[in-house]
Amino acid sequence: xxxxxxxxxxxxxxxLSPEERKLLESRLKLNAIQQTSGICGGHARIRNTRIxxxxxxxxxxxxxxxxxxxxxxxxxxxxxLTAAWDYYKQYRSEIDLAIATQNEDD
Numbered sequence: 001x002x003x004x005x006x007x008x009x010x011x012x013x014x015x016l017s018p019e020e021r022k023l024l025e026s027r028l029k030l031n032a033i034q035q036t037s038g039i040c041g042g043h044a045r046i047r048n049t050r051i052x053x054x055x056x057x058x059x060x061x062x063x064x065x066x067x068x069x070x071x072x073x074x075x076x077x078x079x080x081l082t083a084a085w086d087y088y089k090q091y092r093s094e095i096d097l098a099i100a101t102q103n104e105d106d
Contacts, residue, residue, distance in 0.1 A: 032083035043098050044087055046080045053084045054098035060085075061099075 016024060034047045043052040051073060059069060066081050088095050 029079075029083045029086055032080060033087045044091070044094070046076060046084065049075060051076065052098070053087050054095045054102065056081065056084045057088050057095050058099045058102070 013021070013024070032047050033044050033053060035042060035044050039045065040050055040052045043054055045052045046056075056069060056073075064072075066078065069081060070076055070078065
């Protein structure tokens with residue numbers, strides 16, 4: 001690990017205004033979601049996993065709460081779920097279409 005780089009980043013982050021810090025946090029949350037052709041059918045997924053956002057949203061719509069999702073997907077964190085819910089708020093039609101398509105296939 002490059003300790004000097006980490007120390008420099010900490011200094012920069014600490015110098016951010018509240019507005020800049022909020023922007024940074026929102027960008028980092030969006031980085032928690034990835035879309036990669038050939039993985040999960042190209043659907044949005046939690047970073048470095050094969051857990052698509054649409055499946056988490058679908059389970060939530062069926063009544064699962066965050067605790068149940070974290071229990072059933074132990075590799076996820078509460079922050080991952082927050083990123084998924086934020087992604088859904090921003091791209092609702094994309095996720096709803098993915099859920100509808102999966103329901104048709106079943």
